[in-house]
Amino acid sequence: xxxxxxxxxxxxxxxxxxxxxxxxxxxxxxxxxxxxxxxxxxxxxxxxxxxxxxxxxxxxxxxxxxxxxxxxxxxxxxxxxxxxxxxxxxxxxxxxxxxxxxxxxxxxxxxxxxxxxxxxxxxxxxxxxxxxxxxxxxxxxxxxxxxxxxxxxxxxxxxxxxxxxxxxxxxxxxxxxxxxxxxxxxxxxxxxxxxxxxxxxxxxxx
Amino acid sequence: xxxxxxxxxxxxxxxxxxxxxxxxxxxxxxxxxxxxxxxxxxxxxxxxxxxxxxxxxxxxxxxxxxxxxxxxxxxxxxxxxxxxxxxxxxxxxxxxxxxxxxxxxxxxxxxxxxxxxxxxxxxxxxxxxxxxxxxxxxxxxxxxxxxxxxxxxxxxxxxxxxxxxxxxxxxxxxxxxxxxxxxxxxxxxxxxxxxxxxxxxxxxxxxxxxxxxxxxxxxxxxxxxxxxxxxxxxxxxxxxxxxxxxxxxxxxxxxxxxxxxxxxxxxxxxxxxxxxxxxxxxxxxxxxxxxxxxxxxxxxxxxxxxxxxxxxxxxxxxxxxxxxxxxxxx
Numbered sequence: 075x076x077x078x079x080x081x082x083x084x085x086x087x088x089x090x091x092x093x094x095x096x097x098x099x100x101x102x103x104x105x106x107x108x109x110x111x112x113x114x115x116x117x118x119x120x121x122x123x124x125x126x127x128x129x130x131x132x133x134x135x136x137x138x139x140x141x142x143x144x145x146x147x148x149x150x151x152x153x154x155x156x157x158x159x160x161x162x163x164x165x166x167x168x169x170x171x172x173x174x175x176x177x178x179x180x181x182x183x184x185x186x187x188x189x190x191x192x193x194x195x196x197x198x199x200x201x202x203x204x205x206x207x208x209x210x211x212x213x214x215x216x217x218x219x220x221x222x223x224x225x226x227x228x229x230x231x232x233x234x235x236x237x238x239x240x241x242x243x244x245x246x247x248x249x250x251x252x253x254x255x256x257x258x259x260x261x262x263x264x265x266x267x268x269x270x271x272x273x274x275x276x277x278x279x280x
Numbered sequence: 281x282x283x284x285x286x287x288x289x290x291x292x293x294x295x296x297x298x299x300x301x302x303x304x305x306x307x308x309x310x311x312x313x314x315x316x317x318x319x320x321x322x323x324x325x326x327x328x329x330x331x332x333x334x335x336x337x338x339x340x341x342x343x344x345x346x347x348x349x350x351x352x353x354x355x356x357x358x359x360x361x362x363x364x365x366x367x368x369x370x371x372x373x374x375x376x377x378x379x380x381x382x383x384x385x386x387x388x389x390x391x392x393x394x395x396x397x398x399x400x401x402x403x404x405x406x407x408x409x410x411x412x413x414x415x416x417x418x419x420x421x422x423x424x425x426x427x428x429x430x431x432x433x434x435x436x437x438x439x440x441x442x443x444x445x446x447x448x449x450x451x452x453x454x455x456x457x458x459x460x461x462x463x464x465x466x467x468x469x470x471x472x473x474x475x476x477x478x479x480x481x482x483x484x485x486x487x488x489x490x491x492x493x494x495x496x497x498x499x500x501x502x503x504x505x506x507x508x509x510x511x512x513x514x515x516x517x518x519x520x521x522x523x524x525x526x527x528x529x530x531x532x533x534x535x536x537x538x539x540x541x542x543x544x545x546x547x548x549x550x551x552x553x554x555x556x557x558x559x560x561x562x563x564x565x566x567x568x569x570x571x572x573x574x575x576x577x578x579x580x581x582x583x584x585x586x587x588x589x590x591x592x593x594x595x596x597x598x599x600x601x602x603x604x605x606x607x608x609x610x
Contacts, residue, residue, distance in 0.1 A: 103481050107496035109334075109359045112476045116357075145396065146313070150334070150360035154392035191392055245422040247388045251415065252499055 075133045075173050078190040081125045082138075083274050088118045091266060098269075102262040105249040108154055109161035110262045117148040117156065137164035137180070151247060152263060155188050155201065162187030174224065178209075178216040185209040192246065199244035200257065201263035208271055215216035225278035228271065236260060281478045283578075288475050291333050293359060299342060303604045306346045316342040317352040317369035325377035327442040327451045328352070330370050331435060334359040335392050335465075337495060338573045342431060343605030349439035350383075350603075351376070358474050358577070359496045361389035367397025371405070379404035379448035382479055383435055383455065385410035385452070386426025394428060406448055408455035412433050412464040412585060413491025414523040416499045422476040428495050429537040429574040430462040433597070436606065440596035444608045458593060463523045465516045465585030468493035469506065470541060491515070495539070495576045504523065513553040516584050524565055526588055533567035533587040534558070541580035547571065550582055567597055573605065 077237045091098070097109050103108040114157030121140045128136045144153055144167055162184035185205045189195055196206045215224045239261040244250040248259060285291060290399050293311065300309040308319050316333075330340040333355030352370040356362035359583035376426030380401065384394045386409050398405050415607035438455040446454070460543050469491045481497040484490060489512070492500030507515075526532065536551045538544070555565050567589065572582075587593065600609040
């Protein structure tokens, strides 16, 4: 894990988000207010501007600095939550661990911080319906030697999590104001989180 | 999309720049991080009130910065909560010896960003969460009710109390009280267009209205066929009264708020209708405010907010205020 491959992951995320931007916007217009995609794109663009500045820093510093950047430029729920996720991840990096072990520990810490920040948990029709299952699976798979197997499994778990938001009522976030009318719609935050995770997985699958 | 725009990315900055130039006697704007504060810091110690939220609701909140109301406002991108560094910078600028009181509308994004901002400051601070919108059912397990047009009533009255030197604790208690006796509900005839999106947020038929709409054009309680002003006002007032449960002969403040795309003429018509309905129920409208104060960009529609008055709330509603959007007794 180094600055270069963290930024490579970010570039892949941006590519995937850009390709799917109309769909994310539509999802948000259905049960939110339509700002999610612009916030995500602004955050990714701002984070990518840091590539040269952070090129020689350690992974924990890179995560922290990107998190700070997102915190101060994105706004909305997604800014606060993704910033909390990344700054949480920064706290758990250890030189003693291999990349997969590190990622599992870091992601767990980040997701726990995100749950706390959003006062939300599994099954509330939010991005956590993707992030929590992915975090748990990563920790189960952290000793797996074949990285491709891990990537394929995580990609599947993320997709299942995203799809699970379709049939439930929202109890947190802006979609909660809709009551039963939100049923049948996928949560936009879950969709963008799943797309980001898939983009990273695809690096190892292909 | 037909809007006055040069570059969509620069809308907020250009608008804030114009706001500063239009009201140099009342406010100044700090950029990067963005916040609006009073041009002159109050001379004596007072609790400093800071509010904020996504842009697109003007004059909320920047238009309420000034004597008798807010000390600072933090504008986010259109319909997106501001970032924590804005609240931190605003607090550092306006703190005045008696702590910081954040006034936050009950939306997840606003709450999270204000919490993160509060974590970054060293002063005593409290937060009033405004959740006056009765269109959404309240519950301890959910995000709960939204903060809408009643927010400015909280800002006006608590702002007045802070101005006369009340403590942070008194201001917080009073703000929670005003919020508890305030209820709102709105209806929209059209969607609004977020400049960055360039197209309306939601589709709505020519004969339809969104009953219980939020201030971002987010859907409300139900989609209905449009009704007469009498009928829909009756539905709105009944929903509000179910929540507030006023006594016979209760004295209230009624605020008719436009969402940005409805003429004042219609807002006054609504006020007339609302007043008649309340009069029949034996409820006395003794204070009033009509106009576009909590808008949703260019959405056509309006909301009613009602506050049950007591001597203290009335006193702080009536007191002098000097802001860009609200000025009296000064």
